[in-house]
Amino acid sequence: MSENMARPTKTQVRQEMPTQDPQVRNTNYNEVALGYTDELALAEASRCIQCKKPRCVTGCPVEVRIPEFIKALREGDMWGAVDALKDKNNLPAVCGRVCPQETQCEELCVLARKGAPVAIGRLERYVADWERQQGIKIPERAISCGRSIAIIGAGPAGLTCAGDLAKMGYQVTILEALHSPGGVLIYGIPEFRLPKDVVRAEVEYVKSLGVEIKLNSVVGKLYTIEELLAEGYDGIFLGTGAGLPMFMDIPGENCNGVYSANEFLTRVNLMKAYRFPEFDTPVKVGKVVAVVGAGNVAMDASRCAKRLGAEEVHIIYRRSREEVPARAEEVHHAEEEGIIFDFLTNPVEIHGGEGNWVTGIRCMRMALGEPDASGRRRPVAIEGSEFDMDCQTVIMALGTRPNPLVFSDAPRLERTRYGTVVANEQTGRTKMECVWAGGDIVTGAATVISAMGAGKRAAADMHAYLCSDRSEPWWQEPAA
Secondary structure, three states, X not given: OOOOOOXXXXXXXXXXXXXXXXXXXXXXXXXXXXXXXXXXHHHHXXXXXXXXXXXXHHOOOOOOOHHHHHHHHHOOOHHHHHHHHHOOOOOHHHHHHHOOHHHOOHHHOHHHHOOOOOOHHHXXXXXXXXXXXXXXXXXXXXXXXXXXXXXXXXXXXXXXXXXXXXXXXXXXXXXXXXXXXOOHHHHOOOOOOOXXXXXXXXXXXXXXXXXXXXXXXXXOOOEOHHHHHHOOOOEEEEOOOOOEEOOOOOOXXXXXXXXXXXXXXXXXXXXXXXXXXXXXXOOOOOOEEEEEOOOHHHHHHHHHHHHOOXXXXXXXOOOOHHHOXXXXXXXXXXXXXXXXXEOOEEEEEEEEOXXXXXXXXXXXXXXXXXXXXXOOEEEEEOOOOOEEEEOOEEEEOOOEEOOHHHHXXXXXXXXXXXXXXXXXXXXXXXXXXXXXXOOHHHHOOOOHHXXXXXXXXXXXXXXXXXXXOOOOOOOOOOOO
């Protein structure tokens, strides 16, 4: 088999992943993408030309050994593929499902110059799922180095940092505010995109490395950062994400039936509103739902609303299709499921009726002007273009900021005017000695894999710093 598949042929094309039929899946919460079969995975793996200088690896925030795991896969050495994959990535089944490989590793694939890149993410998922089906291999515990680390937040940044430090022999304790670990993986991303049994299996793997996770532990209430350092932790990593929702500050935002996407998705996912009345967390969704924003969170919220019984779901976005920040695959899936996109449209007021329940939303048409600081063309309102849309539910998916609670009694922890922590991008060091930070708490809302990359860089720097003579100054300005 390996002889026949050593090199791709000109006739081989990228293998598409099977999915549920759109008209079936928008009535259930089963996973939309069904994963590669053995035959599809082998055919796709055979397309990799095993570059001597693999650019794909440089595009991966956690530097997965991509050619090696793909080579092992196509040669039938599945445990070798697992080892090569998990050498750098503690959460491969998650990454294979939700990471934007098309703008990272796959974008740099040599085959992308003249055609379709190797489907690296789909192969990553295939290998990780294979291991889970066989039974995840429990690694040998590292010899203790005698130092302890506290990690605040059990999301992708915290889990990655914890796993890497545990592999180096640190005693690691994760303090998680919620009653279930996983962060945005568990409360934010819907079951149909990221099944929770997948997340739980990845968390169990991190725990098997020797990591302790303490749930219902709210830093800023039960402990402060200063108190944790005083208790004897050698270092602290902040990976609490950005869970504070943003709103537009327009009239009517206080109406009943207006949700932040964070609240809406937390109710649906973590609190299992989609299984009401089995779980007593009802979510009221009207016949017509308006979701404001067009990122991945907006796609998740709109598709959940459809599955909860909304007859019509609109995504309202003030820019054009070309500027949509969500993954192309998520936009495609949303459109297949009947989500309506209202581009160049911006809400200006929410109407309330009896009991202050939402009855509609007033919008304005927009035009694109000159590029703004983000590099995208700035939307400009067209005077006299106001119109009303009937709806009973509005979901604001406009982005998030870090929750300020974690910063209680940490005056040395410098923050930006947006509420994010000031930290060195390469090392994760904050301006408070022995405190590192990474992920959305530093960057604002971003991707799962970028948070994992930050956790990985911070773990490496924590080890380097704690094992050094510490003669160098703690804080160094980030490289330009």
